[in-house]
Amino acid sequence: MNRIYLTPETSRVLSKTIKIGVPVAIQSALVAILALADVLMVGNFGKEATAAVGLASKWHFVAIMIMAGLSTASSILVAQYWGKGDRSTTKAVTLMAAKTGVWILIPVTAAFIIFSNYILNLQTRDIDVIALGSDYLIYASPVLILTHLVIVVESTLRSTGDSFSPLVIAAITIVINISLNYCLINGIYTLEPMGVAGAALATTISRAVQIIVFLGYLGLRQHWLKNTNISNLHTKGLHKKYVSLAIPAVSGAVLWAIGTMLYQVIFGHMGTLELAVFSTLGPFESLCFSLFFGLSVACSVIIGQHLGCAEFNDAQVVSRLFTRTFAILGIATTVILLVFQPWFLSGLGLNTPNYTLLSKPAMTLLSIAVSLKMLNMVIINGILRAGGENKFCLQMDFIAMWLFGLPFTAIAAFILHLDFEQVYAMMLLEEVIKLTLCWRRYNKNLWLRNLTEPVSV
Incomplete structure (x- = not known):
């Protein structure tokens, strides 16, 4: 069996992981806290x-997944071209992703504003929930395009080894957002409480501030992303590469986002209390994933840069190091969540008599599933996507979620009329299927590809 020793190469990987992964993890945690x-x-x-x-946030999540798919495609190419030392192509890919997203998000934003009531009516029958959710969509939707630009720039900076700058700028924005949340949601001085609409408006204002700070930062630093000349670069072949990665990445991200939203629809039709518990556990789960997301980004960047230089053996060594690390950390996280469950439920406000009957078993299931989800995260986002395996990831998401997770959860809720915790458990079947498919694909080594090589146009 192959062993990984603490060689100079391994030490270098660990150092680079800390440099890239820790800032991303902190930023992810801050976003989850927000x-x-x-x-x-x-x-x-x-x-x-x-x-x-x-x-309402689930609909924004669908839009954000479009952005994530576009930035995933760009980050794959950026990491490999940066590893090859090609700044011009790196900038061209970034601009390509930014422009594509703007054109896609203009009609999406308009739809969220005009048809907000009809959209939310698909998820719940509660008139009050629909009215409040509609306010959230209307106030927050204009910020989608700005969010996309931020995500693309952050993705490029991380893929080129700079995850500290996005962290600092995001931290400033999040402090502003939380402060505005307090003022707009609850009201202050002569300002009337806005409730749900206030949360959305705070997000819009803070995101606008974030994009202004980013533009100022790139200008003041005379950053390569701003100053690199790409006027003489032929991008037809590059566009073909980007599209071949972006279409399955966006399709997979949107399918996954819609599927996640459909899970919420299922719990929404089970009852408002069930929906409230499910909606509260979601951001908490994201907070648990934040550390691992940072590590998976670092894994993807390091592997991508090795692949861009055709250093396939080094890429394999890094992949083995990360999969073992994620397995250990996932188990440790499960133990922590189970041991300190009462404190977590109390902090989330889910320890009252109304909530406990549902929240306690759901938290137990979530704690157990964390290990599976973490391992899936590093294999899918950290390894397979780094080698451009977006088509496989699309197929895998469709099979795991749409052929297993969603149908079994819906059957449990609407045909078998099982209890909340049993329905919640059915939802986690998706992760078992994912791990089975992804582990098999990972061991085939088809992801060991250099995507910077020329293609025919």
Whole structure:
């Protein structure tokens, strides 16, 4: 069996992982805390407000997954071209992703504003929840395009080894967002409480501030992303590469986002209390994943740069190091969540008699599933996607979620009429299927590809 020793190469990988992964992990944690703060702050306005934020934010999540798919495709190419030392092509890929997203998100934003009531009516029958969720969509939708630009720039900076700058700028933005949340949601001085709409407006304002700070940072630093000349670069072949990666990446991300939203629809039709518990656990789960997301980004960047230089053996060594690390950390996280479960439930406001009957077994299931989800994260996002395996990831997501997870969860809820915790358990079947498919694909080594090689046009 292959062993990984603490060689100079391994030490270098660990150092680079810390440099890239820790800032990303901190930023992910801050974003998750912000999402959790939204839910907890509007919770003072009742379970309808909590459910409304959960529902409306899922539609934004679908839009963000479009952005994530586009930035995933660009980050794969950016990491490999940066590893090859090609700054011009790196910038061209970034601009390509930014422009594509803007054109896609203009009609999406318009649809969210014009058809907000009809959209939310698909998820719940509660009139109050629909009205509150509609306010959230209307106030927050204009920020989608700015969010996309931020995500693309952050993705490029991380893929070129700079994850500290996005962290600092995001931290400033999140402090502003939480401060505005407090003022706009609850009201201050002569400002009337806006509730759910206030949470959305705070997000819009803070995101606008973030893009302004980013533009100022790139200008003041005379950053390569701003100053690199690409006027003489032929991008037809590059565009073909980007599209071949972007289409399956966006399709997979949107399918996954819609599937996640359909899980929420299932719990929404089970009852408002069930929906409130599900909506509160979601941001908490994201917070648990934040450390691992940072490590998976570092894994993807390091592997991608090795692949861009055709250093396939080094890429394999890094992949083995990360899979073992994720397995150990996933188990440790499960143990921590189980041991300190009462404290977590109390912090989430889910320890009251109304909530405990549902939240306690759901938290137990979530704790157990964390290990599977973490291992899936590093194999899919950290390894397979780094080698351009986006088509396989699309097929895998469709099989795991749409052929197993969603049908079994819906059957458990609407045909067998099982209890909340049993329905929640059915949802986790998806992760078992994913791990089975992804582990098999990983061991085939088909992801060991250099994507910077010329293609015919």
